[in-house]
Amino acid sequence: MSEDAEASEDQPKKKRFGSRSAPLLPEAGAAGAPLTAVIAIMSFLAVLAMAALLMVNRSASEWTSALRSEITVQVKGDSPSDIDASVAEAMRILQETDGVIEANVRSREESAKLLEPWLGEGNAEVFLNIPAIIEVRADPSIRDNIDLLRNRLTAAAPGASIDDHSRWHDRLSGATRSGQALALAIFLLVMAAACAISVFAARAGLAANHEIISVLHLVGATDGFIATEVQRRFFILGLRGALLGLVVALAVLGLLALGMKARMGTDGFLPTFSLSGWVILWLAVAPIATCLVTALTARLTVLKTLANQY
Template identity: 50%
Template sequence: MRRFSRAPLLPEAGQGGAPLTAVIAVISSLACLALAAFILIASASNAWTDELKSSFTIQVKGVDAEEIGERLKSAQEILSSTPGVENIKVVESKDAAKLLEPWLGKGNADALNVPALIEVKLNKEAQTDVAALSERLQSISPGVILDDHGGWNDRLADAARSGQALAFAVFALIMGAACAISIFAARAGLSANQEVVSLLHLVGATDDFIAREVQRRFTVIGLRGSMLGLLAATFLLTLFSFATRARGGEGFFLPGLTIGPELLIPLLSVPFAICLVTAIAARLTVLRTLRETY
């Protein structure tokens, strides 16, 4: 007994099937990279702000080295008695002079009365009242200044938000490009198969039936291409992860990238989103074209 398999009414791929799959793969990989950039910027911003919030610097000024030493000792005593202070580090005068070399030149800082610096690390779980601590330090002298890096924190947060907005805009443009390509490909497919579509209309096929056939084809092509794009993006992100680890865990002022669930789960949504966009765009395009033609 001869068996018959169900063949598609419209060509499954045609001459444009492979190029369309390749284009969708490129679009999917770019969308994944844009989404990964959004997630990486958010992770880096959180790491930076947490680090800045858990540390601050104290600058101790004085008219001479003796006065600076006395104020430095008093500041250390206050810090030692403050709950939540985890580590206190006095920056050596030679290290402080090196920080000023780009502006003053080498060896010129020795002739100046360079203020002493104290680096303070806080326990992240402890609730330290930094404002009250600043007032206690000011009671020693107005020359004892606490810098909680608030200005830097705000600038980093603004820069991170700008970077995230840019990454999201790129992602939206890529999704728009996927929609536009689907519309163009659907119209080209209908034009190439005009005789088949006309024959289907003659035998009583509805516009919705033909649109479903085209939608099924674009769903398959979209899913195939977007999954290839996801694999390509994952490969590139893995290379970037290895590169940052080779540089000591950081690269381009960003923390080391770890390919974990917090990154893979959002990336897995990209192929399905692109598949959905291409399928819906193709269906709506076919319905509109058929209504205008027949």
């Protein structure tokens, strides 16, 4: 047998057992780079929504924890001497109360500075008997007996009153729930948009490859086989777009975190954001969800469309 004959026999075998260089269903106009770009945008928005949810949760946890562990006692009087006497009695009661960790009295100068934005510099100490303020750090369980502590303070120091910050805590909790609901709603809307895009892209792909699908049915291919091929293709496209959106979102969030840190410094009141390891893992949930939603929606769309047409 000649060498040319041997070469001709080996060539079909290489084609038969070689890897497939092109997908079974070629890319249509709705697939490929445009679909990847759209999925990247959806992934970017989903990551931002997840970051907003994490930031709200973290900030609210810090704020509510501080409010629940702090109590403010205000002591009024007709004269500075009366105020000092009432403060001494109030401090005695606080030190005898179980659950009180620490109690500090603000000086008159510090209390006067709090009133300067409204009364002007130096006016508060001249014209007013500034009430004394006692900052109390206590165990959160003390709130269960806050009325008992209030009665004891009132009996020992008639000018004393307690602010347990419950009103601020309730308002902050309500605002937190609203922020969480908004971030979650945005995330769900992004997932719904990804589903809609996947449906339109899958239908466009089926329409563009109608003849190929007809041939596949003639040679015995099932709807499940065709749906698996489409799902595989959409999963690859979705993975590319999701990773691209994640990278861009992490870059934007990193710049935002640096900007917030530079502007606010050590101010711990406003919400902050930092890209730690656990935060990045949580943010990765968004692109993964986008990729899976895209692939599964494409599969279900193909199965439903083929069942109605064939």
